[in-house]
Amino acid sequence: MSATETTSGVSFALSDEQRALRELAREFAAKEIRPVAADYDERSQHPADVIAKAHEVGLMNPHIPEEYGGPGLSAFEQILIGEELAWGCSGIATSIVANILGSLPVLLAGSDEQKRIWLTPLLEEPLLCSFALTEPGAGSDVSAIQTTAELRDGDYVLNGSKMFITNAGQAAWFVVFASTDREAGHRGLSAFVVPAESEGVVVEEHLDKLGQRATDTSALAFHEVRVPAANRLGEEGEGFKIAMRTLDLTRPGTAAGAVGVARAAFEHAVEYSKSRVQFGQPIAINQGVNFLVADMAAEIEAARLLTWQAAWLIDQGERATLQSSYAKRFTADTAMKVTTDAVQIFGGYGYMKEYPVEKLMRDAKLFQIYEGTSQIQRLVIAREIFLPRDS
Numbered sequence: 001m002s003a004t005e006t007t008s009g010v011s012f013a014l015s016d017e018q019r020a021l022r023e024l025a026r027e028f029a030a031k032e033i034r035p036v037a038a039d040y041d042e043r044s045q046h047p048a049d050v051i052a053k054a055h056e057v058g059l060m061n062p063h064i065p066e067e068y069g070g071p072g073l074s075a076f077e078q079i080l081i082g083e084e085l086a087w088g089c090s091g092i093a094t095s096i097v098a099n100i101l102g103s104l105p106v107l108l109a110g111s112d113e114q115k116r117i118w119l120t121p122l123l124e125e126p127l128l129c130s131f132a133l134t135e136p137g138a139g140s141d142v143s144a145i146q147t148t149a150e151l152r153d154g155d156y157v158l159n160g161s162k163m164f165i166t167n168a169g170q171a172a173w174f175v176v177f178a179s180t181d182r183e184a185g186h187r188g189l190s191a192f193v194v195p196a197e198s199e200g201v202v203v204e205e206h207l208d209k210l211g212q213r214a215t216d217t218s219a220l221a222f223h224e225v226r227v228p229a230a231n232r233l234g235e236e237g238e239g240f241k242i243a244m245r246t247l248d249l250t251r252p253g254t255a256a257g258a259v260g261v262a263r264a265a266f267e268h269a270v271e272y273s274k275s276r277v278q279f280g281q282p283i284a285i286n287q288g289v290n291f292l293v294a295d296m297a298a299e300i301e302a303a304r305l306l307t308w309q310a311a312w313l314i315d316q317g318e319r320a321t322l323q324s325s326y327a328k329r330f331t332a333d334t335a336m337k338v339t340t341d342a343v344q345i346f347g348g349y350g351y352m353k354e355y356p357v358e359k360l361m362r363d364a365k366l367f368q369i370y371e372g373t374s375q376i377q378r379l380v381i382a383r384e385i386f387l388p389r390d391s
């Protein structure tokens, strides 16, 4: 498909099962997430109890296939859930859906045995796993990873540090990307499953963030950490591609989260503009306000459709690098714009913690940064246009 070719054969109709799934997630977000969101945000507290409830009702690990004990939901069904959870609170939602990011490398590159060892327990109890890619000096530039994995007496020995790792302080295991061949650049990166309890693994600090504060984001260090060779995912040197293929699949989920945040801000803005009276009439009457709301509505709709398209393509078994980056870029920037405009509509009240929209604006900012900044998405899109890859 070319960069501007619209997909054909798309149906916007949800099946009864998909409607029920969305309703389950919506109700969960309304009853279990929204009432506690401000408190978790204020305390920057990991939402262990909400995660346990999400696990209990089957909203965690939707991507794990039935043969490993999971529900095996499609990418499209996963994003239906993702939008609703983030509508509740994107900080809490990120804590829940980060298991998808953490475990996808195992699903993509692991052997059948590795999948049974690492994925099945995630279904049995609310265990967390983390995707440990980013480093203090290697964020956008994944090929600059400095963590090393050296083969010694049949084990790999890991040394290095990781930064901004979601759920790192809570995870049972990490997928760590490390260099097995420094000379080979990105072709020298490999991926390993590292149990959190391994000797030499240090969760360094819980980082204090602007938004999505309910998500635990921590730094990690590895000091002479021995990892059995059986924990390597795929072959040596395949780590970079495993990371890229993972991000192709997770970016639509992140995009759905951005849509959920934008939708929440939109709903608050509409309600407020109908009830706030200035100059003797609701401010919704003013074109200056209702044009803002009209743009919000249209952009959220476009953002959702791009997200649905990316997920749909994945479900067709197609490579969705381009469409995932379209969705991630557009939804993140839309969430930032919509939440900023919602604060504007609330005026002085919008800037106050007492009202919900300042949190949404803080939360939205992270969508333009994590899982590849909006600039990296543009870079991916431009490369797909000018230098398309075959696989």
Ligand code: COS
Pocket (backbone or CB within 6 Å): 133, 134, 139, 140, 141, 142, 143, 186, 187, 240, 241, 244, 245, 247, 248, 321, 370, 371, 372, 373, 376, 379, 380, 389, 391
């Ligand atoms: N799927 C499969 N393979 C891919 C791929 C993809 N989506 N994207 C790139 N590759 C392959 C390329 O084909 C190339 O293969 P060869 O080694 O066979 O030539 C290799 O990977 C290197 O690709 P490229 O030259 O494009 O790599 P760059 O170092 O220029 O980096 C970007 C590419 C910038 C896109 C990548 O580093 C990136 O995505 N950065 C952002 C990382 C990110 O999202 N971090 C957030 C942390 S996770 S919360």
